[in-house]
Every structure is written in structure tokens, then in C-alpha cells.
Amino acid sequence: MSARSSRRSFLKASLAAGGGLLLHAMLPLPARAAAAAGAPGGATLNAYVTIGADGTVTIVAKNPEIGQGVKTMLPMLIADELDVEWSSVRIEQADLDAAKYGRQYAGGSTATPQNWEPLRQVGAAGRAMLVAAAAQSWGVPAAECRTASGVVIHAPSGRKLGYGALAAKAASLPVPALASLRLKEPNDFTIIGRPLPGVDNAKIVSGKPLFGIDVTVPGMLYAVFQKCPVFGGKVASANVDAIKALPGVRHAFVVEGGRSLTGLLPGVAIVAESWWAAETARGKLEVSWHEGAVRTQSSSGFAKAAAELAKETPQHSLRRDGDAEAALARAAHRLEAAYSYPFLPHLDLEPQNCTARVADGKVEIWAPTQLPGPGAGLVAETLGIPESAITVHMTRVGGGFGRRLRNDYMVEAAWIAKTVEAPVKLLWSRADDIQHDFYRPAGFHFFKGGVDSGGRLIALSDHFVTFGHGGRVADSAGMSAGEFPAELVDNLDYGMSTMQLGVPTGPLRAPGANGLAFVFQSFLDELAHAAGKDPLEFHLALLGGKDAAGTSAKRSRRSDFDTGRLGGVLELVAEKSGWSKRRALPAGTGMGIASYYCHLGYFAEVVQATVAPSGDVKVDKVWVAGDVGSQIINPSNAENQVQGAAIDGLGEALGQAVTIEGGRVLEANFDKVRPLRIDEAPPVEVHFRLTDNPPTGLGEPALPPAIPALTNAIFAATGTRIRELPIERAKLKRA
Amino acid sequence: MSFLIEVNGTKRTVDVAGETPLLWVLREKLVLLGSKYGCGAGLCGACTVHLDGKPARSCLLPVASVGAQKVTTIEGIGETPLGRRVQQAWLAADVPQCGYCQAGQIMSATALLSKTPHPSDRDIDGAMAGNLCRCGTYARIRAAIKKAAGLSTADARTP
Numbered sequence: 001m002s003a004r005s006s007r008r009s010f011l012k013a014s015l016a017a018g019g020g021l022l023l024h025a026m027l028p029l030p031a032r033a034a035a036a037a038g039a040p041g042g043a044t045l046n047a048y049v050t051i052g053a054d055g056t057v058t059i060v061a062k063n064p065e066i067g068q069g070v071k072t073m074l075p076m077l078i079a080d081e082l083d084v085e086w087s088s089v090r091i092e093q094a095d096l097d098a099a100k101y102g103r104q105y106a107g108g109s110t111a112t113p114q115n116w117e118p119l120r121q122v123g124a125a126g127r128a129m130l131v132a133a134a135a136q137s138w139g140v141p142a143a144e145c146r147t148a149s150g151v152v153i154h155a156p157s158g159r160k161l162g163y164g165a166l167a168a169k170a171a172s173l174p175v176p177a178l179a180s181l182r183l184k185e186p187n188d189f190t191i192i193g194r195p196l197p198g199v200d201n202a203k204i205v206s207g208k209p210l211f212g213i214d215v216t217v218p219g220m221l222y223a224v225f226q227k228c229p230v231f232g233g234k235v236a237s238a239n240v241d242a243i244k245a246l247p248g249v250r251h252a253f254v255v256e257g258g259r260s261l262t263g264l265l266p267g268v269a270i271v272a273e274s275w276w277a278a279e280t281a282r283g284k285l286e287v288s289w290h291e292g293a294v295r296t297q298s299s300s301g302f303a304k305a306a307a308e309l310a311k312e313t314p315q316h317s318l319r320r321d322g323d324a325e326a327a328l329a330r331a332a333h334r335l336e337a338a339y340s341y342p343f344l345p346h347l348d349l350e351p352q353n354c355t356a357r358v359a360d361g362k363v364e365i366w367a368p369t370q371l372p373g374p375g376a377g378l379v380a381e382t383l384g385i386p387e388s389a390i391t392v393h394m395t396r397v398g399g400g401f402g403r404r405l406r407n408d409y410m411v412e413a414a415w416i417a418k419t420v421e422a423p424v425k426l427l428w429s430r431a432d433d434i435q436h437d438f439y440r441p442a443g444f445h446f447f448k449g450g451v452d453s454g455g456r457l458i459a460l461s462d463h464f465v466t467f468g469h470g471g472r473v474a475d476s477a478g479m480s481a482g483e484f485p486a487e488l489v490d491n492l493d494y495g496m497s498t499m500q501l502g503v504p505t506g507p508l509r510a511p512g513a514n515g516l517a518f519v520f521q522s523f524l525d526e527l528a529h530a531a532g533k534d535p536l537e538f539h540l541a542l543l544g545g546k547d548a549a550g551t552s553a554k555r556s557r558r559s560d561f562d563t564g565r566l567g568g569v570l571e572l573v574a575e576k577s578g579w580s581k582r583r584a585l586p587a588g589t590g591m592g593i594a595s596y597y598c599h600l601g602y603f604a605e606v607v608q609a610t611v612a613p614s615g616d617v618k619v620d621k622v623w624v625a626g627d628v629g630s631q632i633i634n635p636s637n638a639e640n641q642v643q644g645a646a647i648d649g650l651g652e653a654l655g656q657a658v659t660i661e662g663g664r665v666l667e668a669n670f671d672k673v674r675p676l677r678i679d680e681a682p683p684v685e686v687h688f689r690l691t692d693n694p695p696t697g698l699g700e701p702a703l704p705p706a707i708p709a710l711t712n713a714i715f716a717a718t719g720t721r722i723r724e725l726p727i728e729r730a731k732l733k734r735a
Numbered sequence: 736m737s738f739l740i741e742v743n744g745t746k747r748t749v750d751v752a753g754e755t756p757l758l759w760v761l762r763e764k765l766v767l768l769g770s771k772y773g774c775g776a777g778l779c780g781a782c783t784v785h786l787d788g789k790p791a792r793s794c795l796l797p798v799a800s801v802g803a804q805k806v807t808t809i810e811g812i813g814e815t816p817l818g819r820r821v822q823q824a825w826l827a828a829d830v831p832q833c834g835y836c837q838a839g840q841i842m843s844a845t846a847l848l849s850k851t852p853h854p855s856d857r858d859i860d861g862a863m864a865g866n867l868c869r870c871g872t873y874a875r876i877r878a879a880i881k882k883a884a885g886l887s888t889a890d891a892r893t894p
Contacts, residue, residue: 067833067870098792198827204820204834205841207809211834214768222763247752274751276759349773349781349835349869398771398835399869430774636829644832647871655787670778670867679860681873 003663010097012248034262047100048078055150055164056083062094062101063111063666064370065200066400068699069637070111074119077634080191081123081184083164085148091199096392106370106397107405107507109599109697112633116695117183124181126170126370133170134161149190161359186631195636200396210396212368215355217423221250222275222284223428224591227267227436230291230663231502232259234266238287241683243270246284251420255412261504262410262438265381271420275427292664294502299442302660303340303500306444306465310338314463314495316471317479322491324448327459331450339447339519342442342657342724345667346506347675350398351433354413355424358383363390367410368397375407378416401648406438430705432669438506440479440656441467445519455531457524457542460485461493467505468498474510475504483516484597485524488542488563503660507678509648510700511597517704518653518725521594525712526721535593536574536711543567561597565627565691569604570595572689573625575604582716588612589620592712594705601701602627605646611717617654619682621628622646624702626686629693642702643684649706651676657726740801742767742812753799757791758782763810769838773867774797780866783839784808792865809838812845817883821845824883832870839858840866844880853884875882 050058059078065071071091079720081091094101098397135142138159145154150163150558186193203210228234235254243252249272257266268287272278309315328334355366356468363385367377372392372687380387392698397404413426429435443466467474473640480498486492508514528538543563574580588610595604608620624642632638659666667673711722737750740757742765749764761767761784773781775794782794785807812818821844831837840863847854847862854862859880868876 012880065833198831198834200834201826201829201831204831204837205809205825206813207767207838209768211771213772216766216768274755274759274763276763278754347869349771349779349833349867351772397833399833403870411817430776615765640829640832640875641868644871644876647873651871669776670774671776675867675869676873677864677867677870678873678876679864681871683874705806715826 004471011651013615023494025385026345030180041291046243048122049082051163051167053164053167053403055162056090056151057088058090058092058162060094060101062104064104064372064394064400065093066106066397067109068106068153068372068402068641069198069634072196072536073112073634073637075199076120076191076196077115078123080119080189082126083190084150085596086191086194086196088150093394095205096376096394098373101336104228104372104394106400107402108332109601109699112695112697113600114735120183121178121181125176128176128181129170129173130166132161132173137166137169137289138163157477170230170543192633193635196634197636205244207718210400211350212355212366212395213353213398213427214348214394215366215425216353217366217425218355220269220355220425221420222278222422223269223271223272223413223426224275224278224422224429225255225269225412225416225432226282226285226287227265228289228291229435229724230289230295231261231296231504232292232367234290234292235268236288236290238268238285240268243281243285246277246281248273249281252281252584253419255415262406262408263378264415267406269416269419270636271424277465279429291663297502297660297663298332299343302442302499303444305360306340307338309465309497309499310444310446310673312497315497316477316495317495318464318496318699319486320490320493321486324459324491324493325463327491328448328450328461331458332453333451333527335449335526335530337447337523337526337721337723339522339723340446341443341515341518343442343503344436344652344656344661344671345434345658346399347402347673348399348401348403348433351428351430352403353427354410355423355425355613356413356417358414360423361389363408364393364536365390365408365414365415366395367394368395368404369407369410370397370400370402370404371407372622378407378411381413382411383418402511403437403511406506408436409530412548434669434673436659437658438475438504438507438513440514441474441501441505443477443519447519447523449527452533454537455533457485457489457527459491460489462495462613464496465496466496466498468502469500471649473498474501476507477505479516482561484520485542488544496545502663508596509645510703512702513596513704514649514652514707517594517596520709521596521705521708522711522723524722525592525594525708529715536570536579539570539593539595540567560600565602565605565693566595566597568628569602569625570690570692572687573606573623574602576625576685577608577623578685579606588717590713590716590718592709592714592716594708594712596701596704599699600628600696601698603705605702605705605709607706607713609710609713609717611714615729615731615732617714617729617732618725619680621681621682622650622684622706623711624684624686624703625689626698627689627691629695630690630699631695632688632690633695638688638698638710639686641698642686645683645700645702646684646706647676649703650682650710653707653710653725654680671681736799738798738801738804740798741803742806743808744814749798751798754797756794757784757796757798757801757806758793761793767808768814771835771838773836778867779839780843781836781839783842783866785842785846788846788849809842812841813843817849818845821848821883823880824879828875828879828880829877830872830879831873836866836868839875840860840868844872844876844883848880848884854880
């Protein structure tokens with residue numbers, strides 16, 4: 001496909017999606033509008049770029065910054081093609097404005113693939129307009145002009161004009177046709193590919209207010225909101241009059257709420273002169289709840305029910321290739337294993353919070369959110385106010401991980417602010433945050449696998465027991481028919497059964513993959529060992545080996561999945577980790593390998609772990625090899641993301657679960673749900689394999705393989721197979 | 736009740752209940768928003784400040800117990816040469832992802848370096864294990880501490 005036709009198809013796609021991103025982005029504001037926007041002497045070239053008379057370039061960062069680095073990375077794309085010095089660029093965080101910016105969100109590791117070309121086009125269009133302005137001023141053909149570091153140069157005459165001097169004229173010129181734009185060749189990048197620090201770093205290290213929790217509005221009150229500990233419960237009665245009499249408390253009231261777990265829930269709001277006063281008053285709150293039907297649900301109950309369901313035929317067939325049963329019967333080595341993983345919380349370090357002001361029929365929201373648009377929609381619907389009357393300011397977000405794709409805290413703040421007729425900052429306590437999450441759903445997998453005498457995987461079946469009802473699975477609780485290694489095994493059977501769940505679930509960093517990679521990559525490791533094969537060789541054989549030209553001989557029919565790229569990162573990580581020399585490791589120390597493809601990224605990881613006789617697991621080191629295409633846009637952030645994702649995965653495996661009992665979550669703080677700490681965090685060595693593919697995102701895909709690489713390492717170190725998360729030290733204790 | 740506390744070199748009078756944790760006095764009364772709430776239980780370290788140069792979890796510290804001890808917060812740490820050096824090391828190492836924990840990390844790191852100018856990896860583990868980074872920027876936190884200490888920033892730990 002030529003670059004031109006791909007641009008045209010982008011334009012079409014964006015119109016079809018209703019976003020109109022590019023067209024809007026390309027509409028230059030008239031010079032007078034730019035002046036009215038308060039940039040003295042400045043000119044707005046398009047929705048993203050304003051150039052001041054002094055040459056200062058202001059670039060709008062359109063998406064929420066949740067720590068994934070987009071507030072730096074997306075403007076880098078524009079700045080490079082605009083051809084300015086990064087040091088002359090100021091970044092401004094956009095408010096929610098779909099008409100100007102199209103979809104604004106943080107999720108799915110999509111910022112890079114969705115913006116790699118369009119935002120470079122935004123920069124290139126701006127550059128073309130500046131060149132046209134200079135050419136007109138000089139009366140020379142634009143083709144004789146070039147740009148460098150914010151200056152247009154007419155080479156034949158040696159004349160130069162800075163962008164600042166050209167901005168006003170450029171803004172009055174027509175927007176160039178997309179097809180006429182020439183993007184830079186990678187060799188000409190001056191900003192893309194440079195390790196640039198985060199644009200908010202100076203504010204972060206000096207404690208400047210940036211986050212949702214830091215928002216201060218004149219006359220603001222502080223709120224806590226107590227919901228029923230049992231999901232779906234309602235308030236029967238509460239001692240709100242007694243609460244109102246407590247020091248500093250201004251308001252206390254019952255919120256009727258609705259039934260949708262993603263909307264405004266029933267509860268009791270306490271609004272006070274300080275958050276501490278509100279939180280202290282909550283200690284005296286007495287609520288009688290109608291707990292409802294979910295109170296009978298528990299983690300242990302689900303595990304029992306899943307084991308019972310596993311004895312039956314799956315309720316739904318996801319995929320059936322060949323005849324797995326017959327192939328199993330003739331396999332030289334047969335294995336059966338039951339795997340499971342628990343409900344997981346998100347543990348954003350900045351607890352859910354939102355500040356809202358409702359006055360004169362208008363709503364103003366300041367929120368740390370990954371998905372501001374639907375948040376505004378939810379507020380509009382719940383408060384009965386048109387969406388056009390709602391302004392959402394996106395603050396920096398103290399951790400997203402998928403939690404803030406839901407905007408329940410936003411509608412709570414808006415409702416409370418409307419009720420008390422004053423600006424309100426709602427802040428959840430840590431217990432609120434852990435006990436009212438949208439959890440990564442638990443999952444149960446019952447595998448059978450068979451390997452022939454040559455060590456080839458000939459049969460695989462999985463009965464996946466998950467949550468749902470009537471053929472519909474709960475949010476983030478599904479498995480696709482293409483789940484790896486589908487299409488690479490001749491006889492394969494994926495079936496699914498569901499259990500009804502009243503606990504809210506949702507996406508957690510690398511949703512689906514964060515559980516599926518663990519179970520499939522662990523079971524494949526089991527099969528490799530059963531066949532007496534090196535797990536690396538077993539994986540490479542599964543991917544089809546190499547043909548004479550060195551490319552993968554076998555292609556999955558899944559159009560978006562390239563077995564050769566996965567094999568490439570497996571080989572790279574094996575080389576970097578010294579995989580072939582692992583037998584020389586001391587007793588009690590082992591290496592595990594795993595790979596996974598998700599969010600358009602290919603990752604393979606090796607973990608080296610040491611298990612003490614006490615059962616304590618120490619992760620010695622992690623090696624990561626990733627393939628996210630042809631270009632690492634910001635190598636500093638890329639390394640940071642990958643290291644963080646690996647640490648995150650290890651933390652989930654070693655210390656995280658929430659326990660449902662009586663329809664509620666038992667854990668309430670970081671003592672019981674443990675992210676990794678610095679003394680437990682291993683060095684993570686990161687390597688990228690650059691391939692001729694469009695660049696893709698890094699927020700998520702490095703996480704999933706870390707977990708099975710760890711559990712496979714524990715097997716190598718101890719001979720004990722971990723089939724249930726989180727890892728229980730008692731199971732690894734040697735007498 | 737009224738309390739006189741010294742924060743970042745300035746004496747401030749605040750009128751709050753004596754059991755109010757220092758964190759909320761800083762954030763809501765003095766509008767020093769750099770110290771963060773993360774757990775309210777001394778488990779995450781996001782609220783770390785210094786009392787007479789020693790690290791303290793301000794989310795658990797009643798304002799009445801501060802007395803004459805000098806409070807330093809992230810907003811004031813850059814006033815000392817060491818604090819400034821730590822901040823610069825953080826910038827050079829491009830430590831933050833979301834950034835929410837980093838004020839607490841910097842406060843703990845500065846306290847460590849003031850007591851132990853050339854910390855070993857073990858010293859770093861000991862002083863920093865109370866500060867969670869949910870994004871997992873630990874390798875860079877370690878590197879930044881070593882840089883601020885003038886040590887080699889290579890991760891010296893062998894697997």
C-alpha cells in the first residue's frame with residue numbers, strides 16, 4: 001500500500017468513526033480568532049499548533065497523561081515534522097473537545113498507532129504553510145525553500161525568516177492537501193528517536209500541583225462518599241442527622257443512585273470543610289444496607305463452581321480445529337492441568353477523585369480520567385444537563401492502568417456538587433479505591449495437551465470457566481477464538497462456560513492478556529518439559545520454525561499476527577539472557593521464558609529467579625525483547641514503560657489478589673494487596689528489535705509475558721509448577 | 736485549636752483539630768499540594784516529609800505532635816544543596832512515569848543521602864522500601880540516588 005493511499009484511507013476511517021480528527025485539525029483558525037485566543041502576536045496554524053511572534057511554539061497534547069508518556073510523545077511527532085527545536089516547544093494540555101481533537105483517551109496502547117501518521121501530518125501541514133508564507137514574501141517558488149530549527153531558508157539567495165515572523169501570514173493561507181504533504185524520511189528525524197524527558201518532570205520533582213487531587217477551586221468543599229460494601233447494595237437508612245452535627249461537616253445525605261455499576265451508585269455523601277473532617281465523620285457513620293443478592297458470592301465459591309463446571313462439557317464452543325480428543329489419545333505425552341488467576345484491583349496510587357462545580361446550568365469538571373468523553377456523557381445523563389453545558393478539564397493522572405476508563409467518581413462528584421450547590425472535591429480513601437474497583441476478572445482454565453514422539457504439539461484443549469450470563473461474558477472476561485496458539489496446532493478445542501457475577505469487572509493493563517498469557521505460556525512450558533524439549537525450541541517450532549530465507553515458514557491466518565515477529569523477539573531475548581547457558585545456574589535458581597503478542601506489540605521475556613528453602617522468591621533479573629515496529633519514538637520513555645510493565649506483572653504474580661467474600665472485597669490497603677517495592681524489584685534489561693512495521697504502543701504489551709516467565713523460572717528452579725496466582729510461598733517451601 | 740508550625744522555613748499558624756494529620760494541614764490549610772495522599776496508613780510513602788531532616792509519613796502524623804520540629808516538604812527541599820542535587824538527578828534520569836509518588840521518593844532519598852552520602856544498594860533498599868511506585872520506576876530511582884551521590888549509576892547488583 002502506498003503512503004498516499006494509506007493517508008486517504010485514514011481520512012475516510014476518521015470520518016466514518018465520526019471523529020473528523022484530521023479535518024478539524026487541519027482547519028486553521030482565522031488570524032483574528034487566534035488573537036482573540038490570547039496569543040499576542042501569535043497565530044494558530046491549526047488546532048494543535050500556535051506559533052508566537054517570538055518563535056515560541058505551543059503544541060497541544062490532546063490525550064490524558066496517565067504516566068504512559070503521551071503528553072511528551074504526541075507533541076514530539078508534531079514538532080519533528082514542523083521542524084522546530086524541541087527546546088522552543090511549550091506543551092499545553094487540552095481540555096475535552098471532540099470537535100477539535102477527535103477521540104481523546106488513554107487506553108489500549110493506541111496512542112502511537114493511531115497518531116503516528118496523523119500528528120506528523122499536522123506538523124508537516126504547519127511547516128508547508130510556513131514555507132508557503134515565506135515563499136510568497138520573497139516571491140520565490142516554495143520548492144526552493146527548506147526549513148531547519150524553526151527557520152525557513154531560501155537556499156539560492158541565502159535569505160532566512162523565522163517561523164515567528166511568518167506565523168500570522170501562514171495562518172491566513174489555505175491548508176495544504178494531505179496528498180501534497182511529504183513526511184520526513186526517518187534519517188531526517190531530529191526529535192523522534194531522541195530520549196526526551198517527560199515535559200512535566202520539573203513540576204513533578206518540585207511538587208507543583210498537576211494531578212486531579214491537587215485541583216483547588218475557590219469556595220470548594222471536600223467530600224467522601226460511602227457506598228455499600230456489597231456490590232449492588234442500597235441504603236436502607238443512615239444517621240445523617242448525627243453526622244451533620246459533627247465538627248466541620250456541612251452536609252450529609254443519602255444518594256439514591258441507580259442500578260448500573262458504572263454509573264451513580266447508592267450511598268451516603270458527607271461534605272465538610274476539609275477532607276479529613278469528612279473522613280473522620282465517616283468513622284461515625286452508621287448505615288443500614290439492603291445488601292442484595294450479590295452477598296452470596298465469594299472467590300472460594302467461584303473456584304468450587306468452576307471445578308464443577310469443568311467436569312461438564314463447555315457451555316459454549318469458541319473454536320474447534322481437527323479432533324483434539326482423538327489426537328490426545330494417540331499422543332506420546334499427555335498432560336492435564338487446571339490453572340486459575342484471581343480478581344485484581346488497579347491500585348492507582350492517586351485514589352479516584354474529581355472536583356466539580358455546578359452553577360447556572362453549567363458543569364465544570366476537573367478529573368483524572370482516561371476517557372473524558374463518556375464521563376461527560378454520564379454526567380449529562382445523570383444530572384439531566386445537556387452535554388454541551390459540561391466542560392471537562394483533564395488533569396495529569398496519578399496512574400490509570402484501565403481503572404479510569406470508568407468515570408463513576410466523576411458522576412459522584414458532579415452529583416454531590418449539584419446537591420450542595422458549591423464546588424466539591426470528592427476524594428476516595430484507599431479502602432474505597434480497592435473495594436469499589438472494576439476488577440480484572442478471575443479466570444479458570446482446564447487444559448489438556450498432547451505431544452507426539454517427535455516433541456511436536458499435536459493437541460490442545462482448554463475449557464475456560466469465566467463470568468457472564470446467557471452467552472455474554474462480563475467486561476474483560478472473554479477469550480477470543482484466535483487465542484494463541486490457535487491456528488498453530490492441528491487439533492485444538494477451546495470451550496467456555498460462565499458463572500453469574502455481581503462484582504464489577506473491567507480492563508486492567510493488558511486486559512485479557514494479563515491472565516491468558518500466564519495460563520497458556522505456563523501450560524506450553526509444561527508440555528515442552530514433558531516432551532523433553534528446550535522450551536525455547538518448543539516455542540520456535542510451534543511458530544513454524546524458519547525457512548531457508550530466515551523468515552517464518554508458517555504464518556498464522558490471523559491477519560494481524562505475524563509468527564515471525566514473535567519468533568524474532570524470542571531469539572533475541574534468548575541471546576541477550578544467555579538462555580543456552582542456563583544449566584550452569586546454581587541449584588535453587590532457574591530461568592523461565594515466555595512470549596506474547598497483544599496490543600500490536602510482540603514481547604518475549606526471560607526471568608531468572610531464585611527460590612529460597614523458605615519458599616521466598618527473589619527475582620534476580622528480567623530480560624525483555626520487544627518488537628513494536630520500525631521506530632522507538634522516545635527511547636527514554638520506552639525503556640521506562642517496558643521496565644514498569646515487567647515490574648507490574650511480577651507484582652501481580654507475587655502479591656496481588658482481591659478476595660470476594662459475602663459479595664464484598666476483603667482487602668483494603670497496600671499491606672494486603674502488594675505492588676512490588678524497590679527491594680524486590682529486579683533489574684530489567686530492555687532490547688528492541690526494529691522491524692519494517694508501523695510503530696505501535698508500549699503501555700501494555702510488555703506486561704503479560706513477565707508473569708509466565710516468572711512461574712516458568714520457578715519451575716526450573718524448584719520443579720514446582722505454579723498453576724494458581726498469586727504465587728503462594730508455602731507451596732515452594734522445602735522441608 | 737491553633738498550632739504554630741514551621742514549614743519550609745516559614746512559621747505558620749493553623750487552626751485545626753490537634754489530631755488532624757499533618758498531610759491535610761499542608762494540603763488543605765497551607766495549599767502545599769506536593770505531598771500526596773496514597774494510603775492513609777504509612778504503607779506507600781507518597782506523603783513523606785521531613786521533620787528536622789528525618790523522613791516522616793505525614794498522613795499519620797497528628798499536627799499536634801509536630802511541635803518545634805522543622806517541617807520540610809517537596810516544595811522546600813530544593814532550597815538545600817542536597818535536595819537540589821536530588822531533584823536534578825531525578826530530572827537527568829527521567830525518573831517519573833505518572834509522577835504521583837515521586838515527591839515522596841525524593842523526600843526519602845534526600846533523607847537517606849543526608850545520613851548516608853554514599854549509599855550501597857542495600858542502604859537504598861532499606862531507606863526506599865517504604866515508598867511505593869505503582870508504575871515501577873525503581874531502576875531509575877536507584878540510578879538517580881546514585882547519581883546524586885556521585886556514584887556510578889550502573890546497577891551494580893549482580894543477579
